[in-house]
Amino acid sequence: MTETIHNWEDHGYLATYVSKNGSFANLRIYPHGLVLVDVQSCNDLSGGEIEQLLNKIEERMKELCHRNIKRVKRLPAIVRGDAIDKYWPTADGRLVEYDIDEVVYDEESAYQNIKILHSKQFGNILILSGDVNLAESDLAYTQAIMGSGKEDYTDKEVLILGGGDGGILYEIVKLKPKMVTMVEIDQMVIDGCRKYMRKTCGDVLDNLKGECYQVLIEDCIPVLKRYAKEERMFDYVINDLTAVPISTSPEEDSTWEFLRMILDLSMKVLKPDGKYFTQGNCVNLTEALTLYEEQLGRLYCPVAFSKEVVCVPSYMELWVFYTIWKKRTDV
């Protein structure tokens, strides 16, 4: 064991202990009394051995401080560089460790990185470019973005933007709609989910066309423009595209413009008494939510909205869902 000590005078001490087998530990003592101990080990110590080592260090520290320690906190080990990455921060930037035990699917499509990881409790989780999208446990998400069971989809015309996991399509098709059109840009998302998210999509993605639905593998912008030109109208438009941008910096203006374009085009194909559903953001990102709501005041037609906060199991944070409808201008 090699010991190296750095003494800052004004800023306390750092002792680094290096063991022969490649492990090392930092002991950082701050002048105000905070002591931080970090142990880094690469496979050469088992979880039990590390716990034992930390128990010894804790006991020795207590002796040295004459049992005069206010607070001791030990955090679970962080596993890095493993084939399985368990850390998928929340939308509001918090560190959370998932119970991932298998990488089921990991591919780069033309549009994004697509991962499907298996969680012991949530089932398979779809992660698009690092963002947790949906797990097999998350029927609550699908129900929320469909209007929380308060809508009657029987004989209705429905347009789904995105939704490649098939969850919304699968649930709506059960409700005997007239026709559901889903427009998903990324065939590879559909391929992955058809195979590995069957608890979410059932058999609905096995064919891109069914009795009362069709899936178009296309960018939704030209499709919306086409429908608007043809004056094709829907009872429901469900936007399940990428999340509201979290960054609210000026260079993100184009993202807001994109969002507004989608909204404007969606309103153009929405019947006067139709409803537009979308997911918003983490309830903590109040600034992004406010900015989103500001966009709603800048559409070509006046709209009103309501929102609902829902607990989506695999998100580990509460999520806001919006319902948007056209204000009646004739009243």
Place this chain on the structure above:
Amino acid sequence: MTETIHNWEDHGYLATYVSKNGSFANLRIYPHGLVLVDVQSCNDLSGGEIEQLLNKIEERMKELCHRNIKRVKRLPAIVRGDAIDKYWPTADGRLVEYDIDEVVYDEESAYQNIKILHSKQFGNILILSGDVNLAESDLAYTQAIMGSGKEDYTDKEVLILGGGDGGILYEIVKLKPKMVTMVEIDQMVIDGCRKYMRKTCGDVLDNLKGECYQVLIEDCIPVLKRYAKEERMFDYVINDLTAVPISTSPEEDSTWEFLRMILDLSMKVLKPDGKYFTQGNCVNLTEALTLYEEQLGRLYCPVAFSKEVVCVPSYMELWVFYTIWKKRTDV
């Protein structure tokens, strides 16, 4: 900036960089190609400055490796030694960061450490001896431990074991029971929750006695023994005491015995057609759940059980709830 380098020959390198202001960084290079960088800083660098520093390090590493890096992952900073501790691991031992922004209450009672912390999204959270018990967002917990809305509490006799946060009591009292008796050992839990968990308990803890309820500040074991001796019977017994022990090592036998004693006594005061509700454990702790279910086969009377998995928002893990009832021996 001081640099210290340790070369293991067989195990790669460790470089430690120490800055004049008390910050330091470790760069650990493993022979199989894994590079870990840790920066520790005590208030002298802002979040933005650290991000900038990490961007620079990442860019430089990419240059050095000729853009030949397979995967880069940056984790959110871990804040240690702060007045507000945001890390409350799950029952299955995963690291999760909560959005805590205020310590509302922090006291040692005769029985446990009682914390009430404010979460931006979950409201106030009750944490007993380090275990997240209940947040103001967690009506789902209370509903689950009351039988998920499938029971009729009108004119019923109910016994609550524990339940100091007042959530169960508050919800049942709304349903016009004949009499609810709650037995909570720790007056300080009641005092804290009455003041800071009002979204959970309403005004029900303002008095220990109401028209159809009473709260006994007592250990529930002697109370159960007394009721059993008096042959006092209940339609519902709701056990909201401490969680199933997570450890399943032999020295924990006494905990299982305690659990079994509570169960046996509860069955003695439960009417033949009564129901016993309790929370179980995290759905991932299958071994502890199996052990619990084994206890159910070792009671003085034969019982049957069912279980339900529920998403309790502040838990960040799915939770198992049990319903237990006496098997009819006369059939």
